[in-house]
Amino acid sequence: MRRILFTFENGEKLPATLLEKKAPQTCEIVWEALPFSSLVKHSRWSGREVNFEIKTTNKPKKENQTISTSIGEVIYWRDWPVDSDPEVSEVLAIYYGAEHTRSHKGDEPVNVFAQIDYDCLGLLKAVGERIWLNGMEKVRIERIED
Structure with missing residues (x-):
């Protein structure tokens, strides 16, 4: 079972488990991109x-x-209709509440590939609300090596 860690600018750490049986290709591709900051x-x-x-x-x-x-779901999204374009935007997102995924185009299907640890969901909500109120901040995503 592979795990990843999100570390936010204020030092909060949110571990997540990859859902390798449900999204094996997405998990592998994200795993290979680690570590990175954004x-x-x-x-x-x-x-x-x-x-x-x-x-x-x-x-x-x-x-x-x-x-x-x-x-607590962690998702991968890109503009699927133009996936042949090597410059297409790719996004990871973490949901701190149940939501309907959409954009100005309407419904936006996403790949669910990881789950934040359940005991960290309160902290996740606090981080999400802070970013909503204060704007952008840095995050580092890395592998948790056992």
Whole structure:
């Protein structure tokens, strides 16, 4: 079971477990991109969500997709209709509340590939609300090596 860690600018640490049986390709591609740092911001369209850009060498296929997320789910999104474009934006997002994934285009299916530890969901909500109120901040994503 592979695990990752999100460390936010104020020092909060949110561990997550990869859902390798449900989204094996997405998990592998994200795992290979680690570690990296990014600017995390609050979603404009999908409610209680913070997100940040990721650059991968390969683009995962659609797997374990939904438009209805739950608290603590970590997702991968890109503009699926233009996935042949190597410059297409790729995003990871963490949901700190149940939401419907959407944009100005309508419903936006996402790959659910990880789950924040359940005992950290209160901290996740506090981080999400802080980013919503204060704007962008840095996040580092890395592997948890056992």
